[in-house]
Amino acid sequence: MSAPTGEATLAPRRSSRFVTWVRAWRAGLVPYDDVADAIAGGEEHLVADAPGTWTDVPLNEALPTLSRLSPDEIRLVLPAPGDPRGLPGPGDFAGAALLAGEAVVAGGLGLIPQVRTHTSGSGVTFETVLWRVYPLPSDAPNATLTLPGAAEAEAELATALAETTAALTRLDVAQWRPELAGALAALRRPDGATDLPPGYDPRARRLFARAAVLDRVLALAGEAAPGGAVNGYEAQQRDAALRPLTHACRQALVAACNAPLRP
Known part of the structure; x- marks a missing residue:
């Protein structure tokens, strides 16, 4: 349960x-x-x-x-x-x-x-x-055959994150979803809860740690604001800002989780 x-x-x-x-x-x-x-x-x-x-x-x-x-x-x-x-x-x-x-x-x-x-x-x-x-x-x-490797996914995520973080800050998403404040801070210091099991190399672990935290932030940021704190125009701005980062985050998680394992 x-x-x-x-x-x-x-x-x-x-x-x-x-x-x-x-x-x-x-x-x-x-x-x-x-x-x-x-x-x-x-x-x-x-x-x-x-x-x-x-x-x-x-x-x-x-x-x-x-x-x-x-x-x-x-x-x-x-x-x-x-x-x-x-x-x-x-x-x-x-x-x-x-x-x-x-x-x-x-x-x-x-x-x-x-x-x-x-x-x-x-x-x-x-x-x-x-x-x-x-x-x-x-x-x-x-x-x-169509999926990116960890190096490509890491570069794409870094670019998308830099561009979108500024947009999320301007939209002040933490104001209408207070629980995002701590999650946004965790992007720069992923905790052990997002760690992978043995066998994954440092690049895959680094990529997964960043993408897993970001994925959870995006899930919250994409939800309707409590109490209608975001109007229709603000919601459209939010969705446009999140779209490229959401794509990059999904690809990063896939690349990290499917990365080759080492003894």
């Missing part, structure tokens, strides 16, 4: 945790017993439609499905409307991934996290995460 909804959260994307920890496990760099807990991060995670199962199962019971894959067969995709890079061609998985904005490609399977909100008998609202598994077509194209 996760924390009650309605609280401001700056948790990294669930798909990035899934990809990095499963890849490290398949590379023999972390023990299997640690993977499910690291992915869940204190939440309750279930898996639906995993091969060989007839009902939803706990994450740790579904992970053996991926035990024959190499790390390079497991990758993060963060598609967006107009930018489906990383998706293995059209189909049910691609459509669901575009709606979710994040997904995992693992060999012949695709996995997408779905957050479900529940209310207990005492009125407490909480969330669980359901990973839905999709079979991928055997003739799917190699979408990794």
